[in-house]
Amino acid sequence: MTERIGSLAGLLARLGFDDPRRAEGLVRDAALDDVLLERDQAVAFLESVAKVPDPDLALLSVVRLLEAAGAAAVKDAGQAGSVAGLRDLLGADTPDRDRLLAVLGASTALGDHLVAHPTHWPAVTTAQGMGVAERIALIREAVDEPGGLSADDALRVAYRRQLLGIAALGLTSPDPVATLPETAAALADLAEAALEGALAIAVAEAPEDAAVCRLAVIGMGKTGGRELNYVSDVDVIYVGEPVGDVDEPAAMQAGARLAARLTRACGANTAHGTLWPVDAALRPEGKAGALVRTVANHRAYYERWAKTWEFQALLKARVVAGDRALGAAYLQAVQPMVWEAAGRADFVEDVQAMRRRVEENVP
Secondary structure, eight states, X not given: OHHHHOOOHHHHHHHTOSOHHHHHHHHTSGGXXXXXXXXXXXXHHHHHHTTSSOHHHHHHHHHHHHHHHHHHHHHOGGGHHHHHHHHHHHHSOSHHHHHHHHHHTTOHHHHHHHHHSGGGTHHHHTOOOOOHHHHHHHHHHHHHSOTTSOHHHHHHHHHHHHHHHHHHHHHTOSSTTTTXXXXXXXXXXXXXXXXXXXXXXXXXXXXXXHTTEEEEEEEOHHHHTTOOOTTOOEEEEEEEEEOTTOOHXXXXXXXXXXXXXXHHHHHSOBTTBOOOOEEOTTSTTGGGSOSEEOHHHHHHHHHHTOOHHXXXXXXXXXXXXXXXXXXXXXXXXXXXXXXXXXXXXXXXXXXHHHHHHHHHHOO
């Protein structure tokens, strides 16, 4: 390929690569020998790479992905079709190639995922919008049948496979700004699916706890409002109810163990990384309060002790995982109080003070 393509240094500099010499070395890497066969083909490829947020990162990730795919095919002949398809994709000037390059040039983490799982590249090129039920089903299938992985790692791999599609659609949208709400909603739906998967892991490991405590997970903040971004924490509140005549304190302790395991399933660092922190600090009494409370206990707190900002926080609350009927009962109990809070004597002053604090922290 080197002889056929000739020097590309001047072109790479004009296209805006930060390190043209390194980029030319990557173009001439053996991994691209079966992809870029002629100079015109290489020029068109580099012009496509130059359009992404970080062309140098995209080019490096392409080479790493091709090397990983080739190595996987050597170990498993059944993956030969996947690597051949990837080479064909990268050699052709198509919207599908632009999608893959956009993802590789925007996220080191997603590029690393593809290098670790080189057969996942079609999740980018065939990406389509999904409903939350479909997302949950795919995550549950992964954690219920994790193959050679731990359930926690299977959750991470399945999550990022779906994340590839969300990123691809958002990055290559004709109007990325206009589709931001759609992207944020998709990220929130994927977080909901991951929470369901994490709870399934907790229940599978401690069925005796699940047998004595019904548990619902309430999404708060950006999670509840379906406004997540790629680096958001996931804010939640946990609601529990004893099963049958089980003692309430014992049931809440069981629920707390399930909730703690869910938190670790999402937030702990493993060989396959982490998802995001699950933050339950918006619960009654914050971090000093019980992790899991009954509906009646929540209602009693909001009736007697809650501050105005806590009612504001409930505006976006919605059920995101666990016992959906219990979650609906929680919302039915607390949401009327959100609007009643406007009648409190200090409501206006509290809201104004909250706005001032926000403005001070977000210039």
